[in-house]
Amino acid sequence: MQEQQEKLTNKPRRCRVLGPVAYEYTAANTGSWRLERPDVDFSACIKCGTCEKYCPTNVITIKKDQKKCVEIDFNYCKGCGICANECPKKCIKMVPERSEG
Template identity: 80%
Template sequence: MQKQQETLTNKSKKCSVYGPVANVYAAANTGSWRLERPKVDFEACVKCGTCEKYCPANVIDVIKDKVECIEIDFNYCKGCGICANECPKKCISMVPERSEG
């Protein structure tokens, strides 16, 4: 194992950096390849925030003062369905992306 590590470190190229290096990480519109999207039944929603907590993309906001209390950023929603699975009231359902409503 040590011999392999020495071989790999001996073969690595050295590079020079001339000046400051800046990386800009900008997220692209990742929701464009989604097949299903979440649809919320606002009448049944109790605004518990479970969907917001479990969303891996962090695109759900629960606003307790509004009637339509859940806002989803569909530009970045992947359509994974975790919010629908975790909702204790089952007020979130997954519908096909191209469907109406």
Template identity: 60%
Template sequence: MEKQQNMPTNTPAKRRVLGPCSHILVAANTGSWRMERPQVDEEACIRCGICSKYCPTACITVNKEGCPLEFDWHYCKGCGICANECPRQALSMIPEGSGE
């Protein structure tokens, strides 16, 4: 297990590693697993950052200046935790590949 934790990765420094298995998963482009993706309702979003805090792969960036949320689609797994934790229900999960 120690060997896995010390493996170098090509990921940005902002990535949180939550355990030995997640360290390996974060190292790969795992966005291709996604069946659904989050969609933001910009009018409802207050940019509180709760979605970013709960994201297990830290792939959500919240800009307080009124810019839309930014997702790193290479690492978003479509787990829906962000949509579940949003206090304003500003995130919803839509099927991957939909034109919305």
């Protein structure tokens, strides 16, 4: 069934077919869905890790030894704004996706 699907769509496989109506998605660049993205003021960040803890897609990594201490994987960040909402220092703001930030 997997080969059949690939022949029909002529696209690289991004999910595993489990049955006629069941798919297990393994990779997709969901960041393209985003309308807004988080912009971090690194000078105000206290590296507490709250944003990392609350991010529902688990795309934030805190790098305590670096100046840009909050690393966000924008391939998968959905722009939900939870990190900005939960940050105790309010040093994350949501900006329109296509702005300079």
